[in-house]
Amino acid sequence: MAFQDILRHAQRTQQSLLCIGLDTDLAKLPRAFAESSDAIVEFNRQIIDATCDLVCAYKINLAFYEVFGEQAFPLVHQTLAHIPPGIVTIGDGKRGDIGNSASFYARALREQYGFTASTVNPYMGSDAVAPFLEDPDHGAFILALTSNPGARDFQHLRTRTGPLFETVVRKTLRWNTRGNCGLVVGATRPARLRRIRQLAPNLPILVPGIGAQGGDLHRSVRYGCDRHGELGVFTASRSVLYASSGSDYATAARHAARALRDEINAVRPAR
């Protein structure tokens, strides 16, 4: 099954377009947790238990784990092992390199970690992306337009065929021969998201920033979904993980996730 169908299936089964980013930061954990890297896995497990019927995907930003050095791999591995099958797992590493290096990164994400999909940086071009596309089951979300201020530095630069991020979108459409390409488009730019959805009507779009980053949820959902009201993956992290710093953090995370899922479902285009 191509990744696109895997994602669609997860969204239908779970009746959710919500993705929770397990960007777990030791400094922000509820007071109940000790300052040790083991706490990360324990917290993640509780968040997954509290929310796994409400999401189509979990996203793990590898930076939050690599900061623990030797502990990084087991922390991610143990977290992934706790995610029920059928839910998409996105390895958010934004890797991008050439030849052998890209193949090794792709193998690390697909085989060593076992993610369903990865995020990929397009700057080095097609041969940096290709190894992530070899297995149709594995999705590659290519960074197009990100939600941060620095996105203006290069992504918006005018080229002959429009801003750079549009050129990335057009290339991604050509790379999508196996039905496993997607895009990353920040929720902080809904008008641009609309334009990108017009250019790429059938690609999955990962939309980070609907929570704490203050993206416009309603417009992001309207513009980010395909014509079936699917294939938009709307990601919140801090607003769910740290919904409460008290002992009710898991219940609070569940409430926050349910509210987001319902708000997304209320706005998504009719199926």
Add this chain to the structure above:
Amino acid sequence: MAFQDILRHAQRTQQSLLCIGLDTDLAKLPRAFAESSDAIVEFNRQIIDATCDLVCAYKINLAFYEVFGEQAFPLVHQTLAHIPPGIVTIGDGKRGDIGNSASFYARALREQYGFTASTVNPYMGSDAVAPFLEDPDHGAFILALTSNPGARDFQHLRTRTGPLFETVVRKTLRWNTRGNCGLVVGATRPARLRRIRQLAPNLPILVPGIGAQGGDLHRSVRYGCDRHGELGVFTASRSVLYASSGSDYATAARHAARALRDEINAVRPAR
């Protein structure tokens, strides 16, 4: 001391502009080695012992290690522990992400691994690069123009102020307030390297691809150095590591490295 001075010091002390990329691939190790990840460290140690008086830097592409999952961190760590002090170590991870994520990547490379410098992907803009620049001691080589065919997809795109890679160079010059920015420019494009050296006369430039990738060594060295004949870092990997597949691999690596160092020193501009 700013990274730029650390690099210059290493190049003067070692009388070398050569960097060896420890892109160690189990499938290519000499026959004497078993097919186990431990062999990677043992091979790296022997290569380091055989070449450490001939180089200013070693570069470790993290992809070659991450493919071993849980073993990745110890393999890199044990390799780094064997490199004598005074030699620059470059963590070639090409990371790029925003906010907290970028800080965590920078901390992983600087503190957990302990590299002297990192390679950084510029696509996400200034806030993705900034955390790598906080510590003046730590260098950040920003990808400008890479040596692979896919570089044409985006890096060469015309923008209002020239090709995209030139815009990256101009931004990097502005980011260089602490003397720790550098650039990555592939050896396969010497004319472009000349142009980039004109734009950035005082930045370190990491030039991969002088060995197996077939870059033009003479022109790369002439154009890649600053006016003192320094700050170009010319990187070979396969042509040194696998100079012989027989039992003389370490001696062969030494000969290949010495020949490259001497060839570079013969061509570099007068000091």
